[in-house]
Amino acid sequence: GDGGVVLLSGLQVLDLSSNGMGGVGLQALFTAVLQAGQRLQLRDLDLSHNHLGGVAMEAVARVARRGLITRVTRLNLNSCQIEASGGLALAAALAPTNRLPEGGCPALLTLSLGCNRLMNQGTAALCEALRRGGAPGLTRLTLNGNGIRDDGATALAAAVTQVGDG
Numbered sequence: 001g002d003g004g005v006v007l008l009s010g011l012q013v014l015d016l017s018s019n020g021m022g023g024v025g026l027q028a029l030f031t032a033v034l035q036a037g038q039r040l041q042l043r044d045l046d047l048s049h050n051h052l053g054g055v056a057m058e059a060v061a062r063v064a065r066r067g068l069i070t071r072v073t074r075l076n077l078n079s080c081q082i083e084a085s086g087g088l089a090l091a092a093a094l095a096p097t098n099r100l101p102e103g104g105c106p107a108l109l110t111l112s113l114g115c116n117r118l119m120n121q122g123t124a125a126l127c128e129a130l131r132r133g134g135a136p137g138l139t140r141l142t143l144n145g146n147g148i149r150d151d152g153a154t155a156l157a158a159a160v161t162q163v164g165d166g
Contacts, residue, residue, distance in 0.1 A: 013044040017076070021047075023055030030059040039068050039133035048078040048112070057086035057093075062082035064104025073107050078142070079115040087113075087122020094126070094134035103134030111138060115145040127159035 016026075026047065033040060045058070063069050082090070090113075095104045118126070123146060130138065148156075 001157050009119040010041055012041055013046075014042055015044075015046040015153070016032065016050065018049040019044045020084070021050040022084040023051070023059070024055045026050075026052055026056040027059040030063045033063055033068055034066060037066075037068075039070065042069060042072050043107075044074045045069070045072055046074075046076040047080060048076045050080055052077070052080040052082065052086075054083060054086040054089060056080070057082055057089035057106070059092035061089040061104070065097070065100070067100055069105060070100075072105050074110040074112075075108060076110075076112040077116070078112045082113065082116040082118060082122070083135065084117070084119045084122035084125075086116070087118040089126045091122075091125035091129040091134075095129035096133045102136050103129065105135050107137065108135040109137055110140040110142075111135065112140075113146065114142045118143070118146040118148065118152075120147075120149055120152035122146075123148050124155035127152075127155040 050056075060069075060137075077090075094105055094108070096103050100106070113126075123143065129135075130141075143156075146152075
């Protein structure tokens with residue numbers, strides 16, 4: 001019920017890493033947060049080493065676009081089986097909007113996406129969201145093991161150049 005969401009609303013660190021959780025479980029958690037409409041106080045969210053995939057990234061994006069996880073400074077999504085479609089959803093979460101000019105995670109400093117399968121498409125979308133001003137304070141971005149080739153590296157270079165010029 002709603003009591004659980006009230007309890008979660010005060011948490012600053014939530015580590016759900018290495019639980020074998022799938023996208024359905026995370027989607028259920030974030031759906032409860034959306035229904036309660038409460039902004040979470042989370043600063044550190046570790047979902048690494050779970051089987052999250054694109055379904056979970058859609059759930060993260062919905063919560064972020066509603067402005068409910070704006071205080072997150074560290075988001076660990078290493079080894080979560082996130083493919084290009086999940087990268088697109090995450091990019092939508094980070095991208096600036098009229099309501100959220102610094103995106104859904106404006107306090108984000110560290111984003112860890114290592115050992116997923118973002119490939120060029122997911123990487124390019126993510127970089128475009130950052131280039132447009134999403135997560136403006138980002139100081140660490142981990143993308144190792146994502147099948148990023150020349151096109152993805154070119155998108156990253158454009159984001160780095162744009163941020164450096166801003």
